[in-house]
Amino acid sequence: MLLTGYSMEINKAAACKPGYQPLYCIAHLNEDIREVLPYLNAEMKGIGFTENPPSMMLQVDDRQIAIQPNQITINDIRDGEEADRILKWLQQKINEIWERRAEITPTTKTASPLKVVDIMRILPKTNCGDCGEPTCTVFASLALQGKRDEQDCPQLDEESRKNLAECLKRR
Ligand code: SF4
Incomplete structure (x- = not known):
């Protein structure tokens, strides 16, 4: 298992609509996951990749997720419960893709969204x-x-x- 767990920090984002307080989550990862990023990018169709320092962006539903070697940032969440659910799903994906890395061609290229x-x-x-x-x-x-x-x-x-x-x- 590459990623054994994380600790979450929930913060308030700048409010852009009256009466609505958006939140974002930063997950501090127990392990450095930089080596899985090109495999994750290949399998999950990342929408942005930076090589130095390594980081990638995912679009999941309407929200963007930034994945860095030591942390994952998720924007526009309702509460900690929702963030934890997304993080558990990502942790499972990261570990599953890491296990299968021998069958995957890693890439730092990203496909731009189809228009x-x-x-x-x-x-x-x-x-x-x-x-x-x-x-x-x-x-x-x-x-x-x-x-x-x-x-x-x-x-x-x-x-x-x-x-x-x-x-x-x-x-
Ligand atoms: S309008 Fe004619 S050319 Fe255009 S997508 Fe339909 S069948 Fe094809």
Whole structure:
């Protein structure tokens, strides 16, 4: 086991809405986990990675989590109970990925989040309607939400279909 535990510190973040006090959590880790970070980044599709000092960002639901060798910071939490639940899940992920590291290709690269415009670049942009949608933009937005895929646009040639399939893996 790489990470045996942590101690939590809950702080108040700057209030941006009247009547709502956001909190954030800093977990001080029992062990230095820097070696797992490139494996974690590869498996959990990190949204940012810095090599020196090593740190990575994860997007989980609507919240961002910063993971550093000795601490994890989670923003926008309701209370300590919620933070602890997220940390226990992360601890389990870290240990599981560390155990499987021989099968994983570590990386410090990050995939930028997929956008409608990335899908539009691949579509024919003729707004022909053959897919049942009024425009290619509507199709792209549905594809981003996972409601359409590369098989649903009959106008794609084979290569564009493959490119779209590859692109949609980033959803
Ligand atoms: S079938 Fe393809 S090209 Fe035609 S509107 Fe739909 S997404 Fe656009």
